[in-house]
Amino acid sequence: MALKTLGQFIIEKQADFPYAKGELSRLLRDIGIAAKVINREVNKAGLADILGESGEQNIQGEVQKKLDVYADEQFIEALSRGGECCYIASEEHEDGIDLSVNLGCKNGKYIVCVDPLDGSSNIDLNVSVGSIFSIYRRSVQDGSEISMEEVLQSGDKQVAAGYIIYGSSTMLVYTTGKGVNGFTLDPSIGEFCLSHPDMKIPDTGNIYAVNEGNYLKFPQYIKDYIKYCQVEDPASNRPYTSRYIGSMVADLHRTLITGGIFLYPETSQYPQGKLRLLYECNPLAFIVEQAGGKAISGRQSTLTIQPTSLHQRTSIVIGSVRMVETVEAFMDGFYETA
Ligand code: P6P
DSSP states (O other), X not given: OOOOBHHHHHHHHHTTSTXXXXXXXXXXXXXHHHHHHXXXXXXXXXXXXXXXXXXXXXXTSOEEEHHHHHHHXXXXXXXXXXXXXXXXXXXXXXXXXXXXXXXXXXXXXXXXXXXXXXXXXXXXXXXXXXXXXXXXXXSOOSXXXXXXXXXXXXXXXXXXXXXXXXXXXXXXXEESSSOXXXXXXXXTTTEEEEEEOSOOOOSOOSEEEOOGGGGGGSOHHHHHHHHHHHXXXXXXXXXXXXXXXXXXXXXHHHHHXXXXXXXXXXXXXXXXXXXXXXXXXHHHHHHXXXXXXXXXXXXEEGGGOOOOSTTXXXXXXXXXXXXXXXXXXXXXXXXXXX
């Protein structure tokens, strides 16, 4: 396959959008730039003095690793400079960042929700971590001050979403609503190159990913489903394999490629679920559904949830469509307790 860079691909696909004037293309390229800069630091975290904790706490009450802060700064820097984005909702900031006050971003048409470095508690363990982004268009395009209802749009209104996984290789995977494509960073030329065109998630699989340490806190239908995964039934390829990395981007990337299911259900500790809707679950749900999979939060499709706050949490069951449907069947009590 001839080498095709992310930049070339974005321009080529711009034709998919008859009214595109290149703003979204530039925005995606700005994100790619931030990803390359973050990748450089993540890859040498063990060496540079940016390992370890910055001492401050982010709004999640988690001690911020310096790389969290660094990654957040890179996205803000790249998006401010690019001028296409007028507002950023970041996991690292309690309030959103209104860029429209910057002259260059005043007419930015896009809102970006970002988890600059998800799974960062794994940084010191050399486990793969990731950045996750979600892009919306402003509902008004008159350069007026942005309102919260423009920011709090449901996931099915996303115009684009993606993630970067900093792993054994660094990949950027994204969708603009017309399929999912994956790009691998070639460090020798400093470019993301198309390596996984038109990604599709298998409609079933035999890997389930859940933090089983929460087992006793799960609702009964989840406990029943987990037992179902462990019961011997060669006809349905069970028992499944359990894989849980604790870094959502890494777990979802594996699920997208091999098929399988990832569950972070509501628990007694997190009755709304733990994971964040705007910059973890919505972008990953958009990608997985664009690749032919499914994502639900309780009985609702994750992408239809109407957000009410920037950092709200949700439960999520996401992955191969037939496996998610089996969980729905357990929810509806169609299965005997295993
Ligand atoms: P737990 C990382 O902190 C994160 O937000 C996701 O990347 C990951 O899937 C989840 O939390 C892990 O949570 O409670 O299983 O450690």
